[in-house]
Amino acid sequence: MYVELFQNxxxxxxxxxxxxxxxxxxxxxVSKLNQKTNINRRNIYDVLNRMIEKGLVxxxxxxxxxxxxxxxxxxxxxxxxxxxxxxxxxxDELDELxxxxxxxxxxxVYRGPEGWKNYMRDILRVNQPTFFIGAKGLWLEERxxxxxxxxxxxxxxxxxxxxxxxxxxxxxxxxxxxxxxxxNYKFLxxxxxxxxxxxxxxxxxxxxxxxxxxxxxxxxxxxxxxxPTIADSFRTWFRYMWDxxxxxxxxxxxxxx
Numbered sequence: 001m002y003v004e005l006f007q008n009x010x011x012x013x014x015x016x017x018x019x020x021x022x023x024x025x026x027x028x029x030v031s032k033l034n035q036k037t038n039i040n041r042r043n044i045y046d047v048l049n050r051m052i053e054k055g056l057v058x059x060x061x062x063x064x065x066x067x068x069x070x071x072x073x074x075x076x077x078x079x080x081x082x083x084x085x086x087x088x089x090x091x092d093e094l095d096e097l098x099x100x101x102x103x104x105x106x107x108x109v110y111r112g113p114e115g116w117k118n119y120m121r122d123i124l125r126v127n128q129p130t131f132f133i134g135a136k137g138l139w140l141e142e143r144x145x146x147x148x149x150x151x152x153x154x155x156x157x158x159x160x161x162x163x164x165x166x167x168x169x170x171x172x173x174x175x176x177x178x179x180x181x182x183x184n185y186k187f188l189x190x191x192x193x194x195x196x197x198x199x200x201x202x203x204x205x206x207x208x209x210x211x212x213x214x215x216x217x218x219x220x221x222x223x224x225x226x227x228p229t230i231a232d233s234f235r236t237w238f239r240y241m242w243d244x245x246x247x248x249x250x251x252x253x254x255x256x257x
Contacts, residue, residue, distance in 0.1 A: 009076055010083070011056075014039055014047045019056060022070035029065040054079065110206075111221040113143040119199075119206060119224070120151045126202035129161040131238045131257060134188065134197040136167055137174035137214040152180055163257040165241060167193040171250050173213045183254040186245045200235055203228045 002023075006016035021036045022028060030048070034041050048068055051057040055075055060067040110119055116138075123130055139148045155162075164185040170177065171187060178185070199206040208222040225231075239257050 006076075009080065012047070014043060015051055015056075018044065018047055018051065019070055022057065022068060023073070027060055027067045027069040029067050031065060033068070105225075105227040107223065107225050109221050109223055112219070115221065116144050116216075117147050119222070120147065122204060122224075123160065123201050124151065124154050124158060126204060127158055127160060128202040129163065129257070130199065130201040131235060132162070132164040132166075132197070132199050133234075133238060133241065134167055134194055134211075135164045135170070135185075136197060136211050137170055137177035138197075138208075138211065138216065139180070140174065140177055140214055141216055143216070148180075161255070163238070163242065165238070165245065167213065169193055169213055171248075177214075178250070178252075181252075183252045184257075186242065186251045186253070187248045188241075189246055198234060200231055200238065203231045205231050205234050 002020050003013070003016040006019055007013060011019065017037045017039065018033060021033055025032065025036065028036070030041055030044050033039070033044050037044075039047070048057055052059065055078075056071055057068050058071065060069055110116065120139075139145070139151070162181060162184060164181055166185055166187050168187050168190045195209060195211050197208040197211055199208070203226050205225045205227070206222055207225070210217045210220065235257075242257055
């Protein structure tokens, strides 16, 4: 039930299965864990030793076969915090190393929810005005919505300007996205909604396809181009669409792109 959650938090599949089993059983011998999980006994010993080193499990020594108990699940938060602290200590140097390499024109593909999160991190890292054409409220898509509050708060702190041309249907099918965007959005006229979208920030142009309102395809991917000339061209086309987009009573505008 919680195996996927534990894996997302950094445990291996076997670690996740054993930790869940121990939480359910309270404490257990290797024999009991073998019956519960069908993990090979030898593997169980190896995995439990790793979990003991991580502080997730401890041994209850007794006559006969030793038993193992899980620690409080709050320990998982400690492990995440420790990793976060380690990364924060080195992040400036890592970013300096990343930025030191000259960036040439390139094209690459992001895939799935993790690719989408990388794209959102790119927006924060570039920290430039961001333009959305054919926006569909995808920030609230089921598979990525849990990452959105963190992204939204950081974008607010960095004061990243957003200018958005939504599909017309957003007004009835996903109005809940509008309070997050707050301002500087318009709606493309009826009949001009598509299954695609284009996002532009800095030298980046992200081209998305096979989209629905607040919904990606099951196995989605999108193309990212890094090219200042192409990005400038799309920004010019965006301004033309913005300037010529008919007014809607639901639009909110506080500044111009």
